[in-house]
Amino acid sequence: xxxxxxxxxxxxxGDAQADRIVPPTGFTAxxxxxxxxAMAFLCVFALALSLATGRLAARWGDELARSSxxxxxxxxxxxxxxxxxxxxxxxxxPGVKSSRALSAGEQAGLLEPWFGPDLPLDSLPIPQxxxxxxxxxxxxxxGLRLRLAAEVPGAVLDDHTRWRRPLVRxxxxxxxxxxxxxxxxxxxxxxxxxxxxxxALAANxxxxxxxxxxxxxxxxxxxxxxxxxxxxxxxxxxxxTVLGMLVVLALPSAQxxxxxLTGLGxxxxxxxxxxxxxxxxxxxxxxxxxxxxxxxLGELT
Amino acid sequence: xxxLENVAMSYGGGELLSDISFKLQxxxxxxxxxxxxxxxTTFLKLCYGALMPTAGQVRLFGAxxxxxxxxxxxxxxxxxxxxxxxxxxxxxxxxxxxxxLPLTVAGRDLMAENANLNELMTWVGLRSRAxxxxxxxxxxxxxxxxxxxxxxxxxxxxLADEPTGNIDWEMSQRLLQLLVELNKMGKTIMIATHDLNxxxxxxxxxxxxxxxxxxxxxxxxxxxx
Numbered sequence: 001x002x003x004x005x006x007x008x009x010x011x012x013x014g015d016a017q018a019d020r021i022v023p024p025t026g027f028t029a030x031x032x033x034x035x036x037x038a039m040a041f042l043c044v045f046a047l048a049l050s051l052a053t054g055r056l057a058a059r060w061g062d063e064l065a066r067s068s069x070x071x072x073x074x075x076x077x078x079x080x081x082x083x084x085x086x087x088x089x090x091x092x093x094p095g096v097k098s099s100r101a102l103s104a105g106e107q108a109g110l111l112e113p114w115f116g117p118d119l120p121l122d123s124l125p126i127p128q129x130x131x132x133x134x135x136x137x138x139x140x141x142x143g144l145r146l147r148l149a150a151e152v153p154g155a156v157l158d159d160h161t162r163w164r165r166p167l168v169r170x171x172x173x174x175x176x177x178x179x180x181x182x183x184x185x186x187x188x189x190x191x192x193x194x195x196x197x198x199x200a201l202a203a204n205x206x207x208x209x210x211x212x213x214x215x216x217x218x219x220x221x222x223x224x225x226x227x228x229x230x231x232x233x234x235x236x237x238x239x240x241t242v243l244g245m246l247v248v249l250a251l252p253s254a255q256x257x258x259x260x261l262t263g264l265g266x267x268x269x270x271x272x273x274x275x276x277x278x279x280x281x282x283x284x285x286x287x288x289x290x291x292x293x294x295x296x297l298g299e300l301t
Numbered sequence: 302x303x304x305l306e307n308v309a310m311s312y313g314g315g316e317l318l319s320d321i322s323f324k325l326q327x328x329x330x331x332x333x334x335x336x337x338x339x340x341x342t343t344f345l346k347l348c349y350g351a352l353m354p355t356a357g358q359v360r361l362f363g364a365x366x367x368x369x370x371x372x373x374x375x376x377x378x379x380x381x382x383x384x385x386x387x388x389x390x391x392x393x394x395x396x397x398x399x400x401x402l403p404l405t406v407a408g409r410d411l412m413a414e415n416a417n418l419n420e421l422m423t424w425v426g427l428r429s430r431a432x433x434x435x436x437x438x439x440x441x442x443x444x445x446x447x448x449x450x451x452x453x454x455x456x457x458x459x460l461a462d463e464p465t466g467n468i469d470w471e472m473s474q475r476l477l478q479l480l481v482e483l484n485k486m487g488k489t490i491m492i493a494t495h496d497l498n499x500x501x502x503x504x505x506x507x508x509x510x511x512x513x514x515x516x517x518x519x520x521x522x523x524x525x526x
């Protein structure tokens with residue numbers, strides 16, 4: 001069936017008379033609505049997780065790739081000389097935008113989370129760190145390593161790929177898991193609505209028999225049930241989605257503290273994405289009920 | 302209107318009906334009789350497409366039932382009013398809505414048909430029960446309601462399966478009266494019943510023919526009953 005907006009609208013606004021032929025069922029109606037709501041609620045989080053891990057992977061993959069570190073481990077009296085040599089060398093390396101040696105204070109700051117503020121750093125042989133910022137296509141790490149080995153024997157280049165790659169991979173996997181969860185939530189919702197619709201059709205066998213006897217076409221009967229369940233799923237999912245979005249909104253942001261962590265939430269236009277969840281829920285209910293109704297009606301005379 | 306040609310019907314085991322040929326003439330009034338289990342209900346079901354014959358041909362309004370789609374059957378039922386012994390309604394809707402149900406499912410404008418509906422309810426004597434739910438109706442009221450629902454689309458044929466099975470004699474006569482009136486308006490009527498008194502009562506008012514199912518065959522019963 002093609003997406004036909006006037007027909008969808010007609011389906012949703014419906015025929016008040018046709019609506020009444022399906023007996024009201026207070027409790028199961030609530031259950032269907034609740035299930036759709038719960039699934040939509042979970043779906044919001046799965047979506048937030050997927051988008052957040054996507055951002056994470058992009059950050060780790062992109063932003064951190066723009067910087068690297070050179071560590072100078074040399075006898076205390078040679079550190080300053082080798083640092084200068086390395087900086088000179090970097091200044092003539094294509095692809096390097098800037099480089100600078102970290103001050104003792106900055107290095108102490110980096111170590112503080114691990115050793116506490118009172119560590120007497122002056123008395124320890126701390127290697128000197130040089131921060132390298134890349135530009136354009138970046139530099140050639142293998143070439144830089146060779147030149148460093150020749151001119152600055154105490155320098156070790158760390159271009160972060162070693163620890164970045166597993167993180168990016170982990171983030172991608174997490175994102176995949178998020179999408180998988182969304183898929184499973186959709187299938188589960190379809191299964192639940194199919195069961196509910198089938199139960200309703202079975203419970204209303206008398207209604208269907210009467211309707212067939214007085215000349216109702218299958219499409220008319222199916223439509224009445226489809227409308228009922230689609231609207232229930234749509235409204236349930238809408239409530240679940242709104243609640244889920246409110247909870248995501250209320251989540252504390254990890255952005256300030258964790259430099260490379262990212263908050264589990266939506267950013268910018270991503271806030272629009274969860275709004276599609278109720279529509280998807282309604283579509284799932286429509287298809288599931290239609291299949292159930294066709295199957296049930298096909299078995300009747 | 303309804304034509305059966307060498308029709309046989311069997312459910313798994315033996316044949317219930319065999320070699321039945323019959324043509325329902327417009328405007329006729331038929332009784333269908335025979336012992337319980339002889340196949341009266343099955344015969345009627347063949348006549349409104351609820352069952353497919355296992356052999357032979359059934360033509361409804363000129364169309365072979367085997368070639369009819371489910372939608373064709375639905376459209377055909379708008380031209381055949383059916384009354385069952387254990388008539389079923391939509392129990393959550395008031396009587397007036399139940400009677401209008403054939404109009405509703407056919408997509409007719411209920412407002413335009415409102416006068417007809419009221420007239421029909423008056424005719425079957427259920428005007429005062431319009432807002433009652435079906436489970437609140439008595440047996441006789443249910444049968445009359447079923448008849449009203451069967452004729453609201455102004456069908457060509459009314460098929461009634463033991464319409465008086467659950468009701469007392471007085472109510473049976475009243476129902477028969479309504480069916481006779483319908484026949485006089487030109488409707489074709491077929492009533493399955495084992496109530497010979499009902500048949501006798503009808504014969505004094507209308508030219509009724511009696512069909513009997515016995516030994517799996519359909520026979521025209523003699524005038525003497």
